[in-house]
Structures are given as structure tokens and as C-alpha cells.
Amino acid sequence: MTYSALARKWRPATFDRVIGQEAVIQTLKNSISEGRIHHSLIFSGLRGTGKTSTARIYAKALNCKNGPTVEPCLECDACKEIAEGRDIDVMEIDAASNKGVDDIRNLKEIVQYPPIRDRFRVFIIDEVHMLSTHAFNALLKTIEEPPSYVVFILATTEPHKIPATIRSRCQIFEFKKIPQIKIVRHLKDICEKEGINIDESALKLIVDASEGSMRDAQSLLDQIISFSGDKITEEDVSVVLGIPDSTVFFKIFKAIVNDNRKDIVDILDKLEERNTDFVKFVLRLGEFFNNLLHAAIKGEKEFFPEDLRDKKFSIEDILRYLNVILQNERFVRDAFSPRIAVELLLFKMVFASKVMPIAELISKKKLIIESNPSQSGRESAFPEGKSVKGEIREKKESDVLNFVKKGFEDFQEIAPILRKAGLKEEDDNIVVTVHVLPDSVKEIIENKVFKTIEGNIHIRFKRKVNLKLETEVDVKQSVSETETIANHPLVKKILTEFDGRVERIIK
Numbered sequence: 002m003t004y005s006a007l008a009r010k011w012r013p014a015t016f017d018r019v020i021g022q023e024a025v026i027q028t029l030k031n032s033i034s035e036g037r038i039h040h041s042l043i044f045s046g047l048r049g050t051g052k053t054s055t056a057r058i059y060a061k062a063l064n065c066k067n068g069p070t071v072e073p074c075l076e077c078d079a080c081k082e083i084a085e086g087r088d089i090d091v092m093e094i095d096a097a098s099n100k101g102v103d104d105i106r107n108l109k110e111i112v113q114y115p116p117i118r119d120r121f122r123v124f125i126i127d128e129v130h131m132l133s134t135h136a137f138n139a140l141l142k143t144i145e146e147p148p149s150y151v152v153f154i155l156a157t158t159e160p161h162k163i164p165a166t167i168r169s170r171c172q173i174f175e176f177k178k179i180p181q182i183k184i185v186r187h188l189k190d191i192c193e194k195e196g197i198n199i200d201e202s203a204l205k206l207i208v209d210a211s212e213g214s215m216r217d218a219q220s221l222l223d224q225i226i227s228f229s230g231d232k233i234t235e236e237d238v239s240v241v242l243g244i245p246d247s248t249v250f251f252k253i254f255k256a257i258v259n260d261n262r263k264d265i266v267d268i269l270d271k272l273e274e275r276n277t278d279f280v281k282f283v284l285r286l287g288e289f290f291n292n293l294l295h296a297a298i299k300g301e302k303e304f305f306p307e308d309l310r311d312k313k314f315s316i317e318d319i320l321r322y323l324n325v326i327l328q329n330e331r332f333v334r335d336a337f338s339p340r341i342a343v344e345l346l347l348f349k350m351v352f353a354s355k356v357m358p359i360a361e362l363i364s365k366k367k368l369i370i371e372s373n374p375s376q377s378g379r380e381s382a383f384p385e386g387k388s389v390k391g392e393i394r395e396k397k398e399s400d401v402l403n404f405v406k407k408g409f410e411d412f413q414e415i416a417p418i419l420r421k422a423g424l425k426e427e428d429d430n431i432v433v434t435v436h437v438l439p440d441s442v443k444e445i446i447e448n449k450v451f452k453t454i455e456g457n458i459h460i461r462f463k464r465k466v467n468l469k470l471e472t473e474v475d476v477k478q479s480v481s482e483t484e485t486i487a488n489h490p491l492v493k494k495i496l497t498e499f500d501g502r503v504e505r506i507i508k
């Protein structure tokens with residue numbers, strides 16, 4: 002990660018300034034205020050989520066001249082020097098560097114000496130998972146019997162690479178990804194205090210790209226400030242990060258709906274000029290169409306650009322677009338030229354709106370005939386007035402039956418029997434046809450399973466529906482089956498021998 006002035010300047014100095022790690026912070030504070038100092042701690046979690054910062058705060062809390070305290074003064078020599086990473090008794094070791102490895106080899110010697118000025122000797126070992134087996138052994142020896150004045154904080158992004166022997170001797174603290182909303186809030190605060198004017202949409206782009214790491218968010222902000230000064234727009238961010246801004250997606254959407262292939266090529270040319278990362282682009286394209294789908298389902302017209310609101314594209318069209326994106330996304334990722342792959346994907350989307358699977362065509366025709374012969378084959382995503390009646394009825398029927406089927410699954414032992422049952426809706430009755438069943442099972446089905454499902458249907462569909470159990474006795478077949486068996490030469494012989502008859506066939 003590149004050097005970031007903002008990240009350094011805004012490193013949280015006290016427990017309460019650490020954002021998004023409430024559980025970790027609370028536990029640490031409790032241990033200090035209750036006088037139960039942990040001597041070996043593992044801080045695990047994504048980069049830039051506060052591990053080093055919290056380690057330093059913990060060191061200050063232990064060594065502040067007023068300490069141990071949950072509110073280090075930040076004024077005394079220990080507090081100041083720890084914050085600057087130059088306290089003689091608080092050692093930060095980078096396990097990924099040669100020097101760090103040497104330090105750890107000598108750890109056993111180093112820990113023998115009590116702290117020079119502070120209360121505790123604190124070792125903050127960063128990227129501890131990078132240590133060699135040899136170095137881990139040296140570390141383990143010291144962690145097994147540390148002098149009372151020694152505290153180890155092992156920071157890692159990959160806790161599973163720490164040997165179990167060490168892990169089992171440590172208290173483990175998990176640092177979480179920081180929620181987007183909290184990063185947005187923090188960046189806003191920083192911008193305000195730094196006199197930077199930034200659009201909300203620009204912030205959103207930065208935070209999206211930072212994937213839960215506060216440090217990444219801050220260093221992206223740094224880069225963008227050095228690019229565009231103290232006034233930042235969404236476009237600035239999109240140029241620096243190579244992520245298209247949201248207006249691009251609307252332009253693409255329009256070009257697809259209007260079958261305007263030249264526009265698509267032009268837009269892609271521009272994006273390419275701006276060094277757009279086309280892999281990220283496709284991910285965001287997917288998000289965009291997903292949002293579009295939600296807006297269409299909820300009937301939120303405002304989401305759509307004005308000149309598109311009256312277009313005849315349907316929810317099915319949007320689903321088809323999404324499908325094309327999902328199916329082709331990995332081709333873009335693997336393509337020798339992601340740009341070309343994206344172009345192909347967008348053209349596929351243009352064609353997708355014209356293709357209507359035959360099955361769909363037939364079922365649509367049927368619906369149209371049932372409801373309104375003058376209705377055109379395509380419905381708008383925002384149907385005006387009433388919906389197609391036939392469609393609603395057909396839907397409701399299958400909904401109730403589906404609901405019943407799903408309801409069966411709630412009864413574990415019975416579900417396998419009922420899964421094979423035939424279901425038929427007759428007015429307010431649903432007839433459930435099963436093979437012959439013992440009475441005890443029938444009873445459970447009727448009194449327990451059916452009653453529950455009927456109640457749920459009432460709640461869900463506001464309908465009173467009776468479930469009826471019918472057993473299917475296929476007389477014809479069973480008679481012919483017994484006959485066939487009885488005519489088998491061997492069976493015949495036995496029957497005459499014992500004067501018997503075929504009562505039942507057990508399969």
C-alpha cells in the first residue's frame with residue numbers, strides 16, 4: 002500500500018476513536034479496567050482495519066504514566082513516543098523483514114530485561130504469519146513463559162497460518178471489515194476538517210473501492226486530492242480509480258434499449274481512454290442492472306431517465322440483460338482484451354432484448370388471448386392500469402400449490418411421502434392424492450400437516466382452503482398384477498398345494 006499522509010494523520014489515538022471494531026475495543030477496555038492484562042494477543046483481520054492502531058493504543062493504555070488506564074493521557078512521554086513508534090520499551094517488529102526475523106531469533110534474550118522506563122515491554126509483531134518455522138519456535142518459547150512485564154501483540158491478515166501451538170496460548174481478537182456507511186461518515190468528517198469539498202457520489206465510489214479497509218479508503222482519497230485538489234467530483238474519482246461513474250451506465254442502458262451500437266462503441270472508446278478497469282466495470286454494470294430491476298419491480302419510475310420511461314422494455318428484458326452479464330462476466334475476466342469482451346457482452350445485451358424464447362412466446366400468446374386480444378406481445382416494465390387478469394389467476398393458483406408443497410417440507414418425516422403426492426386445486430379444496438398409507442400416517446397428515454398449512458394459507462393468501470387427502474387405489478392395475486402373479490407356474494403350484502390365493506404383493 003502506498004504511503005498515505007491522511008492515514009497517518011488520522012490514525013486513531015484512543016480506543017473511542019477506533020471505528021467499527023466495537024467488540025474488540027470493549028473487551029480490551031474491560032480487561033484493563035478490571036486489571037486482567039492479556040499478555041499474548043492476536044489481532045487478526047483485513048489490512049487497514051485498525052490492528053496496528055489498536056496495538057499502539059493498548060500499549061499506551063498499559064504504559065501511560067496514569068496507567069494502566071482505558072484513557073491514556075496522550076501527553077506523557079510514553080503516550081507520545083508510542084504514538085510516534087519510537088518508545089524504547091514498545092518494539093514494533095515487521096515479521097516480513099529480515100531485521101524482524103533477526104529480532105525474533107533474539108527474542109529470548111531481549112525479553113530477559115525489564116522495561117527501561119515503562120511498566121510493560123510490548124512487542125507488536127506485524128504480519129506474524131510470515132515467520133519461518135524456526136522463528137515461530139523461538140516465539141513460542143518466549144510466549145510459553147513470558148515474564149510478567151512482557152506483552153505480545155501479534156498482528157496478522159492470515160491467522161490460519163499461525164501454528165496452533167501459538168494460537169492456543171493467545172487471546173484472539175478479530176478485526177472486522179469496516180461497514181461502508183461508517184467509512185463514508187469518517188471520510189466526510191476528514192474532508193470537512195481538511196477543507197475538501199467532495200460529492201456524496203464521489204465518496205461512495207471511493208468507499209466501494211476500498212472494500213472495508215479504512216486505510217485503503219484514506220489513501221485513495223489522498224490520491225484523488227493530489228489529482229484534483231480540494232474540490233472532488235464523481236468524475237474525478239472515476240478517472241483516478243478507473244471506475245466509470247453512474248451516468249455512463251445510463252448511457253449504456255439507453256444505447257442498448259435503442260439498439261444504438263455506435264453509441265456503445267463510442268462510450269467504450271472513452272472508457273478505454275480513461276484507463277477503465279473493464280473487469281470492475283462489468284461488476285458495476287451488473288450492480289446497475291440489478292438496481293434497475295429492483296426499481297422496475299417496485300415501480301420506481303424516477304430511477305429511469307425521463308426519455309426511457311415510456312419505452313417498451315419489460316422486466317423480462319432486464320432479467321435477460323442481467324443474465325447476459327452474469328453468463329459473460331467471467332469471459333471478461335479471462336479475456337486477453339477485456340475491452341473486446343465487454344463490447345461483445347454489450348452487443349449480446351442488445352440482441353437479448355430481441356430474442357424471446359419460444360416457450361415464453363407461446364405462454365404469452367395464451368395469456369393475451371385469455372385476457373385482452375388487443376394487448377401487444379410486450380408489456381412495459383411499468384404496466385399502466387390493471388394487470389393482465391389471466392396472468393394473475395394463473396399465478397395465484399400455482400402460488401398456492403407451490404406454497405402447499407413448500408409447507409410439506411416443514412414436516413421432515415412426512416415430506417418424503419408427500420413430495421410424491423399429486424396436487425389439484427378444486428375451488429376451495431386442494432386435493433392431495435397419495436398412494437395407500439397406514440391410518441396412523443394419514444391421521445398425522447390430516448390433523449397436523451394439513452391443519453398447519455391451511456392456517457398458513459389463510460394468513461398468507463387471505464383464503465380459506467381445505468386440504469383433502471385422497472388415496473389412490475388403482476384397482477385395475479392391482480387386480481391385473483395379482484392375476485399375473487397368480488398365473489406364474491411356481492406360484493400356481495404353491496397356491497394349489499396349500500389351497501391359497503394371492504392376497505397382497507409386497508414390493
Ligand SMILES: Nc1ncnc2c1ncn2[C@@H]1O[C@H](COP(=O)(O)OP(=O)(O)O)[C@@H](O)[C@H]1O
Nearest residue numbers: 008011012020048049050051052053054215216
Ligand atoms: N478502525 C479504524 N478506525 C479509524 N481509522 C482506521 C481504522 N482502521 C484503520 N484506520 C486508518 O488506517 C490507518 C492504518 O490502520 P492500521 O491500524 O495500521 O491498520 P492495520 O494494522 O489493520 O493494517 C490508520 O492510520 C487509520 O488512519
Ligand SMILES: [Mg+2]
Nearest residue numbers: 052053127156
Ligand atoms: Mg498494521
Ligand SMILES: [Zn+2]
Nearest residue numbers: 065074077080
Ligand atoms: Zn500518557
